[in-house]
Amino acid sequence: MKCVRKVTEDIFWVGASDRRLALFENIFPIPRGVSYNAYLLLDEKNVLFDTVDFAVSRQFIENLKGLLGEKTIDYLIVNHMEPDHGATLQEIASIYPDMKIVGNAKTVQMIKQFFDFDIDSRSVVIKEADTLSTGKHTLQFYMAPMVHWPEVMVTYDMESKILFSADAFGTFGALNGNIFNDEILFEQDWMDDARRYYMNIVGKYGAQVQALLKKAANLDIAIICPLHGPVWRSNVEYFINKYDQWSRYEPEENTVMIAYASMYGDTEQAVNILAAELAEEGVKNIRMYDISNTDVSELVSEAFRCSHLVLAAPTYNGGVYPVMETFLLDLKAHNFQNRTVALIENGSWAPAAYKNMKQILEEMKNIEMFEKPLSIKSALKESQMDELVDLKNRILVSLKGNNE
């Protein structure tokens, strides 16, 4: 039985959702599941836009057969070859032996790496701005290298003004019948997952996303069809603007994220006092995370969202507490930049957490670090309150500076 949605009169969502997978890419927790989107255009020539992950291949094939009946697929357009979209390519190619496979030179190379069937006789190799007419529709291709992988491209349908955007504009979260952004409360229910998806999957490639946005600015886009998550058929500028802000590494909110680690509660107490002091001064929406209990993908996402970070950690065997090191290395790996950071360390005999945190932060671009850390010996004492208040004041001045 097919389970599809109509995007336009002749274009259908033929994807499916997985609510069983615990970890996307075997690394990112997805408690709300994930969708693998693919789309089918029924025209004089029938076109499939990408395939799906193995996990949902049965439903996907039933969707195709249900819509096509005895008809064939003339073209498969491969916007992205990562296996969550390309895994079923060979199977679809064997079900539809006359189907041509459309991609750029890098796509074809990658298909050969993943599969062992004769691609060359079936491939249509396209370049930037090439077009493909399917009857009523004309499709145009734009390269989007490293908007996740090097072979990524996007496809624009001139007739329906749809941008098939590959992983760009994707979101974690299974689709629940409602596949369109105007059928859900995106900001309330999806935004955190959209941001976490962007920051962790694409966040490293800000410059490449900017290059794609420049190309997209020349297109009249009515609908965005990404490979994960909701289809945007209204207010597309909203999400495009978010992508613009994210890929310029601009914070979304002028506020403080306090990310702390603590074994016995003394570092935790110090940041609780700091948070209360900041709140007394009117700082709103302070976010605190015990980093031992928060998935690093969420921490990365929040760090990108907030303008200011307070990082607090104990010393552990001559270095920084390991979960803090992991968090910082992950931020670095995602090209984290343009933020203000205050550091708090704790140690009972030879504190070294500050030195370690500073070292990793110095390898990132445009991180403004407060000169002096708050260095606690085991537990914060009344006698150190003036240092904590000084730290608070420095954060307040910096927040105010951002507001001016």
Ligand SMILES: Cc1cc2nc3c(=O)[nH]c(=O)nc-3n(C[C@H](O)[C@H](O)[C@H](O)COP(=O)(O)O)c2cc1C
């Ligand atoms: C396994 C272990 C290793 C530690 N290594 C160091 C160290 O190398 N240098 C140091 O000054 N303190 C070290 N400490 C002490 C802690 O940093 C210190 O007790 C700190 O106050 C703990 O803060 P917390 O209460 O927030 O967990 C270590 C503690 C543990 C449990």
